[in-house]
Structure formats: structure tokens, C-alpha cells
Amino acid sequence: xxxxxxxxxxxxxxxxxxxxxxxxxxxxxxxxxxxxxxxxxxxxxxxxxxxxxxxxxxxxxxxxxxxxxxxxxxxxxxxxxxxxxxxxxxxxxxxxxxxxxxxxxxxxxxxxxxxxxxxxxxxxxxxxxxxxxxxxxxxxxxxxxxxxxxxxxxxxxxxxxxxxxxxxxxxxxxxxxxxxxxxxxxxxxxxxxxxxxxxxxxxxxxxxxxxxxxxxxxxxxxxxxxxxxxxxxxxxxxxxxxxxxxxxxxxxxxxxxxxxxxxxxxxxxxxxxxxxxxxxxxxxxxxxxxxxxxxxxxxxxxxxxxxxxxxxxxxxxxxxxxxxxxxxxxxxxxxxxxxxxxxxxxxxxxxxxxxxxxxxxxxxxxxxxxxxxxxx
Amino acid sequence: xxxxxxxxxxxxxxxxxxxxxxxxxxxxxxxxxxxxxxxxxxxxxxxxxxxxxxxxxxxxxxxxxxxxxxxxxxxxxxxxxxxxxxxxxxxxxxxxxxxxxxxxxxxxxxxxxxxxxxxxxxxxxxxxxxxxxxxxxxxxxxxxxxxxxxxxxxxxxxxxxxxxxxxxxxxxxxxxxxxxxxxxxxxxxxxxxxxxxxxxxxxxxxxxxxxxxxxxxxxxxxxxxxxxxxxxxxxxxxxxxxxxxxxxxxxxxxxxxxxxxxxxxxxxxxxxxxxxxxxxxxxxxxxxxxxxxxxxxxxxxxxxxxxxxxxxxxxxxxxxxxxxxxxxxxxxxxxxxxxxxxxxxxxxxxxxxxxxxxxxxxxxxxxxxxxxxxxx
Numbered sequence: 001x002x003x004x005x006x007x008x009x010x011x012x013x014x015x016x017x018x019x020x021x022x023x024x025x026x027x028x029x030x031x032x033x034x035x036x037x038x039x040x041x042x043x044x045x046x047x048x049x050x051x052x053x054x055x056x057x058x059x060x061x062x063x064x065x066x067x068x069x070x071x072x073x074x075x076x077x078x079x080x081x082x083x084x085x086x087x088x089x090x091x092x093x094x095x096x097x098x099x100x101x102x103x104x105x106x107x108x109x110x111x112x113x114x115x116x117x118x119x120x121x122x123x124x125x126x127x128x129x130x131x132x133x134x135x136x137x138x139x140x141x142x143x144x145x146x147x148x149x150x151x152x153x154x155x156x157x158x159x160x161x162x163x164x165x166x167x168x169x170x171x172x173x174x175x176x177x178x179x180x181x182x183x184x185x186x187x188x189x190x191x192x193x194x195x196x197x198x199x200x201x202x203x204x205x206x207x208x209x210x211x212x213x214x215x216x217x218x219x220x221x222x223x224x225x226x227x228x229x230x231x232x233x234x235x236x237x238x239x240x241x242x243x244x245x246x247x248x249x250x251x252x253x254x255x256x257x258x259x260x261x262x263x264x265x266x267x268x269x270x271x272x273x274x275x276x277x278x279x280x281x282x283x284x285x286x287x288x289x290x291x292x293x294x295x296x297x298x299x300x301x302x303x304x305x306x307x308x309x310x311x312x313x314x315x316x317x318x319x320x321x322x323x324x325x326x327x328x329x330x331x332x333x334x335x336x337x338x339x340x341x342x343x344x345x346x347x348x349x350x351x352x353x354x355x356x357x358x359x360x361x362x363x364x365x366x367x368x369x370x371x372x373x374x375x376x
Numbered sequence: 377x378x379x380x381x382x383x384x385x386x387x388x389x390x391x392x393x394x395x396x397x398x399x400x401x402x403x404x405x406x407x408x409x410x411x412x413x414x415x416x417x418x419x420x421x422x423x424x425x426x427x428x429x430x431x432x433x434x435x436x437x438x439x440x441x442x443x444x445x446x447x448x449x450x451x452x453x454x455x456x457x458x459x460x461x462x463x464x465x466x467x468x469x470x471x472x473x474x475x476x477x478x479x480x481x482x483x484x485x486x487x488x489x490x491x492x493x494x495x496x497x498x499x500x501x502x503x504x505x506x507x508x509x510x511x512x513x514x515x516x517x518x519x520x521x522x523x524x525x526x527x528x529x530x531x532x533x534x535x536x537x538x539x540x541x542x543x544x545x546x547x548x549x550x551x552x553x554x555x556x557x558x559x560x561x562x563x564x565x566x567x568x569x570x571x572x573x574x575x576x577x578x579x580x581x582x583x584x585x586x587x588x589x590x591x592x593x594x595x596x597x598x599x600x601x602x603x604x605x606x607x608x609x610x611x612x613x614x615x616x617x618x619x620x621x622x623x624x625x626x627x628x629x630x631x632x633x634x635x636x637x638x639x640x641x642x643x644x645x646x647x648x649x650x651x652x653x654x655x656x657x658x659x660x661x662x663x664x665x666x667x668x669x670x671x672x673x674x675x676x677x678x679x680x681x682x683x684x685x686x687x688x689x690x691x692x693x694x695x696x697x698x699x700x701x702x703x704x705x706x707x708x709x710x711x712x713x714x715x716x717x718x719x720x721x722x723x724x725x726x727x728x729x730x731x732x733x734x735x736x737x738x739x740x741x742x743x744x745x746x747x748x749x750x751x752x
Contacts, residue, residue, distance in 0.1 A: 035700065040416035040707040044692055065675065065700045072676060073696055081692050299441065300448055316420055316457050320449055324411065324441045331416040331707055 001215055002247050006357060010239065010266040013356035016216075016247045019186040020077070020085040020137045021052075025247060026263045026352050028345045029055040029087060029271040034064070035080050038276045039338030040331060043082035048312060049339060050346040053085040053137075055271045058130050059094035063113050063120075067133035075135025075183040087271075088136035090127045090169075090192075092143045093220070093251075104144065106161065124168035128189075132176040135183030140218065141169045143192045148225040155196040159205045162194050166209055190216040190249060197230050199237040206241040217242050218249035219267075223258070232261055239266045256285065256348055256372035260365045263352055270349075275341035280334055282326050285344040289376035291319075293337075298323045311343035312336075348372070377591055378623050382733060386615065386642040389732035392592075392623045395562040396453070396461040396513045397428075401623060402639045402728050404721045405431040405463060405647040410440065411456050414652045415714030416707060419458035424688060425715060426722040429461040429513075431647045434506050435470035439489050439496075443509035451511025451559040463647075464512035466503045466545075466568075468519045469596070469627075480520065482537065500544035504565075508552040511559030516594065517545045519568045524601040531572040535581045538570050542585055566592040566625060573606050575613040582617040593618050594625035595643075599634070608637055615642045632661065632724055632748035636741045639728055646725075651717035658702050660713055661720040665752035667695075669713075674699045687719035688712075724748070 003015045014025040030037060030051040037046065046054060056076055061067055073079050076086050095102060099111035099120075108123020122130075127142035143162045146155055173189045176182050191209040195201035209217065219238055222231045235250070242248050249269040250262050259270055275285070282293040286306035291298070304314035305322065313322070313336040325333035355364040379391045390401040406413060406427040413422065422430065432452055437443055449455050452462050468485075471478060475487035475496075484499020498506075503518035519538045522531055549565045552558050567585040571577035585593065595614055598607045611626070618624050625645035626638050635646055651661070658669040662682035667674070680690035681698065689698070689712040701709035731740040 034704045034706060035697075036704070036706040036708040038707070040711040042692070042708055042712070044688075060704075064704055065696075069676060069696075073678060073694070078678075079694075079697055079700075081697075300445060302449060302454075312420075316418070318449070318455075320441075320445075321411070321455055321457075324455075328410045328412070328436075328440055330410060330412040331414070331710060332412040332418055334707060335416040335711065336418070 002245060004245070006359075008356050008359050008361045009264070011263050011356055011361050012266060012268060013353055014247065014268055016268070018085045018137045018188065019184065020083065023052045023085055023269075024353055025268040026259075026349055026356075027052050027269050028259070028349045029053045029269065030342055030346070031055045031271055031273050031276065032080065032082075033057045034060045035076060037338065037342070038273075039279065039334035041335060041338055041342070043080045045339065046082065046342075049343045050350065051084075051342065052346070053087060054080070054082050055087045055089065056080075056134065056136065057094060058088045058091035058127060058134065059098065061134060062091060062122075062130045063115050067130040071133035071135065071183060077135065085137040087138040087190075088131045088134050088140065090140040090142040091122055091130065092127070093145045095122060096145050096147075106164075108142075124165040125172045128169055128172040128176060132173070132182055132184075132187060136187065137184070138188045138190055138216065139173060140190050141166045141192045143194055143220060145221045145224070146194065146196050148196065148221075150196045152198055152201070155194075155198055156201055159195045159201050162192070163205060163208045166191050166212065170212055170214070188215040190214060190218050192218045192220040192251070193238055193242075194221045196221060197226055197234060199234065202234055202238050203241055206238050210241060210243050213243075214246070216247040216249060218251050220251045222250065223252045223254050228258060228261075231258070232265065235262060235265045235267065242266075257369050259348065260352070260369050260372075263361070264365055275345045276338045279337035279341040282337070283375075284337055285341055285372070287372075289371055289374040291376055293319065293323045293326050305340050306344070309340065309343065309347075311340050313340040313343075378621060380621070382735075384732050384735050384737045385640070387639050387732055387737050388642060388644060389729055390623065390644055392644070394461045394513045394564065395560065396459065399428045399461055399645075400729055401644040402635075402725050402732075403428050403645050404635070404725045405429045405645065406718055406722070407431045407647055407649050407652065408456065408458075409433045410436045411452060413714065413718070414649075415655065415710035417711060417714055417718070419456045421715065422458065422718075425719045426726065427460075427718065428722070429463060430456070430458050431463045431465065432456075432510065432512065433470060434464045434467035434503060434510065435474065437510060438467060438498075438506045439491050443506040447509035447511065447559060453511065461513040463514040463566075464507045464510050464516065466516040466518040467498055467506065468503070469521045471498060472521050472523075482540075484518075500541040501548045504545050504548040504552060508549070508558055508560075508563060512563065513560070514564045514566055514592065515549060516566050517542045517568045519570055519596055521597045521600070522570065522572050524572065524597075526572045528574055528577070531570075531574055532577055535571045535577050538568070539581060539584050542567050542588065546588055546590070564591040566590060566594050568594045568596040568627070569614055569618075570597045572597060573602055573610060575610065578610055578614045579617055582614050586617065586619055589619075590622070592623040592625060594627050596627045598626065599628045599630050604634060604637075607634070608641070611638060611641045611643065618642075633745050635724065636728070636745050636748075639737070640741055651721045652714045655713035655717040656710055658713070659751075661717055661748070663748075665747055665750040667752055669695065669699045669702050681716050682720070685716065685719065685723075687716050689716040689719075
């Protein structure tokens with residue numbers, strides 16, 4: 001299912017075949033939290049933005065509109081109109097970061113809905129059932145994403161529980177995939193490595209979960225406040241224990257520099273809200289650095305956001321117009337700027353793949369790593 | 377410049393040639409207040425929505441980003457990316473409805489900006505200068521749109537002043553169009569009929585302003601709170617005094633029923649924020665009436681908003697998905713619903729034109745006037 005086409009040192013250029021289409025890796029997943037990209041971008045726009053795979057949030061969709069309803073409507077693909085691969089997270093991250101009054105036990109987590117305060121229980125089985133109802137291509141394991149900083153003892157206890165949860169996830173998804181009325185009976189389960197910033201816990205965890213021979217593995221619990229150097233150190237520690245022939249997904253990462261560093265270390269898949277969040281604040285990625293449209297100097301700038309960009313925004317609109325929309329609070333600004341930043345990320349991955357194919361990735365990285373993440 | 381292709385009683389099927397393209401009438405102008413359609417719709421989307429002519433607001437653009445800047449950037453067409461006809465209102469309506477602490481004198485109006493409170497003066501000359509800077513296809517005369525209700529005496533005084541202002545507008549636009557550095561030296565001026573709900577004042581005003589032989593005339597100051605029957609009565613009174621060979625524009629109107637009634641009386645052009653405002657509240661126009669997506673019954677409705685609609689929203693998305701976006705506060709809802717409602721209005725005009733050509737407008741009106749405006 002995952003084929004490595006070529007490598008450059010640890011970096012891999014791969015092809016990940018799924019029941020909903022093939023993902024060329026390294027790839028960036030575009031985040032559609034509540035089955036919609038923030039900023040007024042639709043599944044049909046994503047095609048134009050060179051998106052290969054969409055990510056939706058289990059927690060949000062369970063609470064609203066409800067996964068049973070989405071199943072009744074034919075699953076996330078029919079619901080959103082996106083016919084390519086969809087990855088759903090497990091809900092774990094949101095339960096631990098968004099939901100107040102949570103209570104963690106061996107069985108699972110009880111928490112209050114952030115919408116209406118209703119008490120909800122979610123464990124590995126419930127998470128799999130919800131993701132099965134959503135009919136995503138890839139379901140993520142239900143895990144505890146420990147906060148940063150976390151003590152060694154707590155992390156060890158939590159990480160071991162997350163492994164036990166993973167075994168329960170695997171059993172439950174196998175059961176669900178065997179049922180006749182399951183929407184996507186080929187749903188794939190990815191395991192998630194945890195262990196905070198402790199190499200030995202990370203490695204032990206990875207050794208354990210790799211035994212399950214799942215179709216993919218993620219590194220979770222990074223980019224939660226620790227310095228980038230710590231993140232790179234953990235990736236370096238874990239990568240040797242990740243199955244080589246499975247896609248490797250670094251969750252919630254990151255800046256263009258983070259992505260270049262992680263690809264260099266052997267990561268294949270990414271997701272991050274950064275392109276859309278930065279766009280909302282007027283921060284737009286370009287081939288020469290990040291521009292801030294709040295800056296008055298763009299008021300009369302008739303050039304596009306990035307002269308080297310082929311996105312619909314850059315093809316049609318000037319910096320001056322976009323700045324006016326930003327200052328006037330027009331929703332059109334959000335749409336145009338989110339589209340640009342998503343296109344930037346999706347084409348950054350395209351360039352990375354191109355350079356891996358030509359064995360020039362290291363040079364591309366060296367030439368661009370500072371440029372792409374600097375504020376100009 | 378305005379050619380009547382055929383008529384059915386008082387209703388007219390016409391062609392209005394402008395320096396930026398021909399408008400098939402009856403036509404509905406799509407409102408882009410601050411040089412952007414509300415809800416995240418761009419000038420390029422408007423083409424797909426069968427929009428023929430865009431309306432921008434002089435008052436808003438004068439205050440932000442400033443008409444001098446827009447002139448420096450090449451005018452509204454370059455600024456927005458819309459290359460078809462653009463009508464700018466005069467700023468009068470907004471000065472009288474939005475700006476606090478206004479003071480009306482013969483010379484013009486002093487008011488406070490709704491953005492930063494700055495004192496601003498606008499008279500007929502200033503309004504023409506601003507609209508000339510914006511480079512719109514059609515400039516509207518600077519008028520006082522009296523509130524409803526207004527006394528006969530005040531209306532008479534105001535209406536006479538508005539006529540004097542129109543003469544000053546005409547002199548100023550002629551002067552501006554003769555200058556070499558004017559963006560659009562063929563800018564057209566439309567006069568505006570005022571006189572509140574008083575037939576004799578309306579008629580006297582229309583008689584006076586028609587003498588100027590302007591390229592078009594509008595009826596202003598209606599749809600400001602008076603009953604629809606009063607509006608129709610005023611249109612009936614004024615129409616016989618409007619030049620037959622010039623386009624007639626009914627400002628700020630209205631519901632599908634209002635439009636059918638006004639076309640029947642001889643109106644050619646309309647504008648209204650109703651399609652976008654209704655969309656924002658979840659009220660969507662269909663061929664069988666207005667549906668309210670807040671209604672729980674649409675939660676699992678897999679059909680499109682309107683099975684008879686070819687708009688991008690109806691071609692791609694279900695009522696269930698749109699309702700989910702509405703309930704989740706996703707901006708994508710605004711975009712998709714505004715696009716649908718604008719397309720509905722633009723294609724309603726297309727149907728009206730078709731029936732006028734086939735001499736079946738009266739029957740079309742009778743069969744649809746209640747259906748299209750009813751809430752189902």
C-alpha cells in the first residue's frame with residue numbers, strides 16, 4: 001500500500017495507495033475541522049489548491065452534527081463532496097485540549113461537550129465507532145496527548161495506557177470492518193507514538209505499537225509548546241523504530257522549516273492549522289518569506305501576494321486589494337488568503353517531492369529553510 | 377445607448393450599452409458595498425453567478441480605503457477584478473442613514489465617519505469627484521433620501537434642493553469627464569427621483585430632472601419602510617414622466633414579488649442587499665418558495681437547496697451539509713448561501729427577460745409572484 005519511489009538519505013519520496021486514491025508523499029493534509037475548511041473554502045476549491053488529502057475532526061463531528069447522522073447521509077465523502085482520501089483524527093487531542101472537566105480512566109475519558117456541556121464518554125471503541133460512522137479513509141488511534149511539560153512518571157503511565165488503548169482500537173476496527181453495514185470496510189488504522197520529550201519512553205512505545213503491523217504510524221504529542229530542537233531530537237530518536245515500509249505522519253506540524261527538517265528525517269505526512277490561522281491574521285507565505293498584509297506599505301502595492309505563485313488569489317488579486325479587504329473586515333479576505341496559504345503548503349510539498357526525485361532535496365532545504373519561514 | 381427590444385404592456389425588455397459592456401434588462405445589480413460581495417464572493421465568482429453589473433458604495437470606499445488610492449490603483453475595475461459595468465451610488469443614502477451627527481446645508485452635508493468619527497463634507501461636487509476617482513461606469517446623483525415618514529413640507533424643500541444638487545452634479549461630471557487624467561471619461565450620470573410618498577412632489581421632481589436628458593433615471597427613497605402598495609402607487613405615478621428611451625432604476629428593491637410588480641410597471645434595473653442578507657440568516661430562495669435552513673427538518677435532507685437550480689452550491693452540496701455549516705458557524709455557509717441567492721436573483725431576471733421576449737411575462741408573473749416570496 002505504501003511504496004517508496006526513491007530516497008535521499010533519510011528523506012523518502014513515496015506513494016500511499018488508499019481506497020480513495022493515491023497520495024504522493026511527502027504530503028500535507030488540509031484541515032477541515034468541522035467538515036469545512038476555515039475561511040469559506042469548499043471541498044471543490046481544495047482540488048484547485050492541489051490538496052491531496054483532507055483531515056476532519058472526530059470530536060467536532062461527533063458533537064455536531066453527530067456521526068450517526070453523517071453515516072445516515074452516506075459518510076464524510078458524500079457529506080463534504082470531497083472524493084479523495086480523508087483522515088479523521090481520533091478525538092483524543094480535542095478531548096484533552098478543548099473539553100472541560102475531563103476524567104481519564106482505563107476505560108476511556110468522560111468530558112463535557114464544548115458546545116452544550118453535555119457529559120460524553122469516549123474510549124478506544126467509541127472513537128473507532130465514530131470514525132467508522134464517518135467513513136474516513138484513515139482512522140487514527142484513540143490516544144492521550146500529554147501536555148507539555150509532563151512528568152516522566154505520568155508520561156510513562158499514560159503512554160502505556162495509550163498502547164493498551166491501541167490494541168483495543170485495532171480489535172474494534174477489525175470488528176467494524178467485518179460488519180456488512182459499515183460504510184468503508186477497508187478503513188485503515190494508524191497508530192500514534194506518544195511519550196512526550198523522553199526518548200526512552202518514545203522508543204519503548206514505538207517498539208510496542210509497531211508490533212501491530214498497522215498500515216501507518218504517527219508521531220503525536222509534539223509541537224505542543226516544546227522548542228523545535230526538542231521536537232527534532234525526538235523525531236531522530238523515534239524514526240529508527242518506525243516501520244520503514246509504512247507512511248510516517250507527524251501530527252500538527254508545522255512551519256515550512258519544521259516540514260523541511262522533518263522530511264529530511266524521514267517523515268511522509270503532515271497536517272497543521274498554521275496556513276489557515278496565519279492567513280486569518282494577514283500573514284501570507286511567499287517564496288521569499290512571510291509578508292504581513294497589515295503593513296501599510298502594501299496599501300498601494302499592485303503586485304500579487306507572491307509573483308511566483310499560480311494560486312487563484314495570486315492570479316486574480318493584488319496585495320492592495322487584499323489589504324483593503326483585511327482592513328475592511330470582508331470575509332472575502334479570509335477566503336482568498338486561506339486559499340493562498342493552503343496552495344503555498346501544497347505546492348511546497350510538490351517542490352519537496354520534485355527535489356527528492358532529483359536528489360536535490362538537501363540543497364533545496366539548505367537554500368529555502370530560512371527564507372520560507374522568515375517574516376519580511 | 378438604451379434600446380428597447382420588446383415590450384409587454386408597460387414592461388420592457390431592453391439592452392443598455394455601456395463603455396464596460398452591455399446589460400440585458402430587466403437586470404439585477406449585485407451589491408459589493410466595500411468593493412467585495414458580502415460572504416466571501418469575489419468578482420470572478422460573480423461571472424459564474426450570471427451577474428451582469430456590480431454596485432459599489434461611494435461612501436464606504438471614500439472612507440476606506442479612499443477613492444484617491446483606488447484612482448491611483450487604476451479604478452474599481454482593476455481593484456476588484458470585475459471588468460463589466462459598475463454602478464456607484466452617490467454616498468447620499470449612506471450619509472443619511474449611517475453617518476451620525478450630520479448637518480445638511482445648501483452646499484452639501486457634513487457628517488462623521490462611521491469608522492473613525494472624522495468630520496467629512498460631501499456635496500454634489502465631492503460625490504462626483506469621488507465617483508470619478510472610482511472610475512465606475514455609472515455615477516449616481518448626490519441626493520437626499522428623506523426618511524419615511526417625512527412631512528410634505530420637508531419633502532418639498534428637500535426634493536427641490538436635490539434638483540439643484542443634480543444640476544451641480546451634471547456640471548461637475550461634465551467638467552471631470554473633460555479632464556485628461558480622468559479614469560473613465562465616458563462616465564454616465566443617472567438622476568434620482570425623490571419626493572417620498574407624495575405623488576405631486578414625485579411628478580414635479582421627475583418633470584424637472586428629466587429636462588437634463590441624462591442617460592438614465594432612478595427612483596430613490598422607496599423601500600424605506602412604507603407598505604409595498606404605497607411603493608407601487610408611487611411607481612405608477614412617476615413612470616409616465618420618466619423618459620421612455622432611458623433605463624429606469626428602482627433603488628434598493630426588493631423581494632421577488634416587488635421585482636415582478638416593478639418590471640410590470642416599466643422598471644428596468646434593480647439592486648438590493650436582500651439576497652445576501654437573507655442568505656446569512658439561512659433563508660434561501662427556491663423556485664417553490666423561501667426555505668429556512670435553521671429548520672430541523674433539513675438536518676438529513678440530501679437534496680440540493682433547489683432541485684431546479686444550476687448554481688455551484690446546488691450542483692455540489694446538500695441541504696443537510698449546508699444546514700450543518702450554518703449551525704456550526706462555518707464561513708463556508710455564508711459563501712455557499714450567498715452564491716445561491718445571488719444566482720437565484722440573476723436567473724430570476726433571466727427568466728423575466730425570456731418571458732418578455734415571448735410575451736408571456738404577465739402569465740409568468742401571475743403564476744410565480746406568490747410562490748417565489750412565500751416562506752415554506
